[in-house]
Amino acid sequence: MSADLHLQSVSKRYPRALQDAVHQVSLTVPPGEILGVVGASGSGKTTLLRMIAGLETPSQGEISIGGQLAATPTRVVPPEKRGVGLVFQEGALFPHMNVVRNVSYGLHRHLKHQRLGIAEQMLALVGLSHKRHNYPHELSGGERQRIALARALAPDPKVILLDEPFSNLDPSLRTYLRDQLLEIVRRVGTTALVVTHDVMDALVIADRLAVFREGRLVQCASSEQIYHHPADAYCARLFGPASPAPRAWRGQSWLGDRTWIRPQELELHTQSQEGALRVRVNAVRFEGEHLGFLVRPITDTEGEEQLLVHLPLHQRERHPLNAERWLVFRRAAPEEG
Numbered sequence: 001m002s003a004d005l006h007l008q009s010v011s012k013r014y015p016r017a018l019q020d021a022v023h024q025v026s027l028t029v030p031p032g033e034i035l036g037v038v039g040a041s042g043s044g045k046t047t048l049l050r051m052i053a054g055l056e057t058p059s060q061g062e063i064s065i066g067g068q069l070a071a072t073p074t075r076v077v078p079p080e081k082r083g084v085g086l087v088f089q090e091g092a093l094f095p096h097m098n099v100v101r102n103v104s105y106g107l108h109r110h111l112k113h114q115r116l117g118i119a120e121q122m123l124a125l126v127g128l129s130h131k132r133h134n135y136p137h138e139l140s141g142g143e144r145q146r147i148a149l150a151r152a153l154a155p156d157p158k159v160i161l162l163d164e165p166f167s168n169l170d171p172s173l174r175t176y177l178r179d180q181l182l183e184i185v186r187r188v189g190t191t192a193l194v195v196t197h198d199v200m201d202a203l204v205i206a207d208r209l210a211v212f213r214e215g216r217l218v219q220c221a222s223s224e225q226i227y228h229h230p231a232d233a234y235c236a237r238l239f240g241p242a243s244p245a246p247r248a249w250r251g252q253s254w255l256g257d258r259t260w261i262r263p264q265e266l267e268l269h270t271q272s273q274e275g276a277l278r279v280r281v282n283a284v285r286f287e288g289e290h291l292g293f294l295v296r297p298i299t300d301t302e303g304e305e306q307l308l309v310h311l312p313l314h315q316r317e318r319h320p321l322n323a324e325r326w327l328v329f330r331r332a333a334p335e336e337g
């Protein structure tokens with residue numbers, strides 16, 4: 001089963017806190033979508049998931065799942081009645097229960113023989129049928145997370161929430177487990193929110209990204225959209241360095257509505273050409289695969305910011321420090337949306 005999730009102006013302020021942990025977040029996740037939730041530590045990602053799961057009550061706003069009201073500040077549907085599955089950073093399996101009992105734990109409403117059947121089905125789904133009689137301490141970290149996913153999926157939730165499910169695994173296993181978990185979620189077709197502090201994870205697994213900063217939803221869009229049209233500097237820099245577009249270029253037809261520019265979209269020339277901007281070379285740094293040139297527009301207006309330009313290693317001598325050059329924009333990738 002899969003359903004849409006809708007948040008309307010949801011805020012959460014913890015007791016004694018001076019500001020909201022989550023502030024006026026509105027968000028719609030269509031059925032079957034995998035939404036990546038990214039943002040620095042403390043930006044409210046876990047609080048958001050806990051409100052959706054029913055482990056915290058919103059201070060303001062409404063949450064509905066599959067068109068049914070799940071939470072308002074005064075009316076709260078209990079977690080087990082929401083049809084929401086949860087997987088945390090630490091799988092949090094019950095240590096005294098074997099794998100089958102862990103996986104069938106949430107199936108109170110089923111008859112005993114049905115419970116066993118569903119648990120076996122889920123174990124097959126995550127490829128761990130052969131571990132059915134083992135206890136959590138007999139499993140690897142990756143296996144524990146797969147069991148946690150099986151347990152969360154067993155009651156056939158409408159929405160599944162994964163809070164940094166890969167972050168405690170060693171790097172070699174991480175990518176493998178990440179791809180495996182998400183392949184399973186996609187196959188089951190459940191609507192999913194996946195919190196990760198690694199933007200590369202989010203890029204690979206998610207249909208859209210929701211970017212949080214200080215409790216606010218700053219942007220919710222496809223990764224391409226965020227890459228090319230970031231809502232602010234924070235969103236722009238999620239995917240690597242970016243410089244604000246110089247004032248003289250804003251609104252030019254060849255720049256479109258772009259306000260941020262990637263270093264690989266810029267070139268330095270010794271001769272002027274259409275759209276070129278006069279700049280001075282302020283610094284050059286070796287960045288491994290290329291050189292990073294920091295240049296500043298030479299204009300009468302105050303406060304023009306430096307731009308970072310990536311050029312091939314052999315161009316160091318061509319643009320010495322303090323040289324005046326012409327900066328040219330070359331779009332690196334086709335425009336999205």
Ligand code: ADP
Pocket residue numbers: 014015017021039040041042043044045046047048
């Ligand atoms: P994230 O998951 O993005 O790291 P959290 O949702 O855990 O962020 O935290 C958001 C903010 O709420 C932080 O400032 C954090 O200190 C605060 N916070 C989180 N949980 C609680 C709690 N149970 N009581 C009080 N403050 C909390």
Ligand code: MG
Pocket residue numbers: 045046047
């Ligand atoms: Mg968190």
